[in-house]
Amino acid sequence: MKNSRALIMLAMAMVAGLAAVVFASKWLIHTSSSAVTPVAVAIDDVNLGQPLNTNLVRTVNWPTGSVPPGSFTDTKSLEGRVVRTSLARGEPVLESKLAPIGTKGGLSAVIDKGDRAITVRVNDVVGVAGFALPGNYVDVIVNTQAPGGNDQQSISKIVLERILVLAVAQQVSRDDTQPKVVNAVTLQVSPEQAEKLDLARSVGTLSLVLRNQIDGDKLKTAGATKLTLLGAPPAPPPAPAKPARVHYAAGKPPVKRDCVGVLSGVAGSLECF
Template identity: 70%
Template structure:
């Protein structure tokens, strides 16, 4: 009797435990399926300016409450889009890292709307010893003849500030931070800055000055000349020669006097007072 009662209680406990396990499993499945969504991520590293091909992306499950802004849930929507900022493997692709739809691949895809790209020649010194890399910011200095001087006096002046380096030679990747000595640097500028830079390189030599990427301060300088460099004072210009003034002849004539004739015998003279 006791054994049958114990067996019955054991069966009831097993049934209750199985029901609880099934209920918990069902709840977990419902919770997991309602809290995730599909997100397109990169299957490999994608470089800046590279168009996305079908094998470069796939969809994975992602927690719905931690979705980055601008993600794509359908990988097919990304085919042909161009990356304007490098994407790492496993990273979700977002609209902010893509060039506008219809943009072709290459350097032009990473130029900001309204800006232009211009390339300037550099050497191992002018190119900041190879430390000016894509993604860095530089100032541009021109050394030219000082205006208004005929003695070949030169002046160095900062003509452009906080200019983005788009590429060095033919490299646009911003992942490689090793210094590279190249003979050309491509800069992103506005149309007005492009004109100014083109004029600057035609009238003198250019130098690049590497600057902190978060430094937003703009400075207005007078430029450096030989006199300011050595701390000397330029000689004052010689005064212009004074031209002699022509005095009218009338001002130098003797003052007018009164004269009378004097007759003495057979001679006559004139006396003036």
């Protein structure tokens, strides 16, 4: 009798324990599933201007409380979208990093609305020894002849400030920091800046000046000329004063006159004129 009661109590304890395990596992599964959200991330590195497809992105479980704003939960909604900035492997795909819907791939996808892209020819000196890379900012200097008639002189003047480098040669990636000496640089400019840059390269030679990426100050300069570079030449010494000439009035020569004798009766006279 006592053994049967012990067996019954043991069986009830085992059933209660099994039920507790089942309910606990269900609760943990429900809690864990509700604490994560699927987020689309890049499978591999994605270059700037590259269209996305299902082979480049996948979804991973992300803690619900730390899901990045603008993320995507479905990879199909990213089909054909073009990235405006490079994506690293495992990085979430955000709306702020994508070009507008309908944008085709390529460099045009990364140009800001209202701006233009223009390419200028450079060399190892003009291109800052290859350190002007995509994503950097440069100033543009033109060296030309200052207007001023026949006595023109050379002048170097900053004509454009804080211009974004979109590409060097055919490279648009902004992740590479190694300098590259190229013969062409593509810049992002406004329409007015594009006109100035096109005129500047036709009237003189261009140079690019690399600037700090977080430096947004714009300074007005008068330009550098030979006079400002070397200083004004010393004034020539005054010429010695010449003695004044004294003019002496010479005696007037006698005026020659013609005379005629006039006889009137027995009287005569001499008329001169």
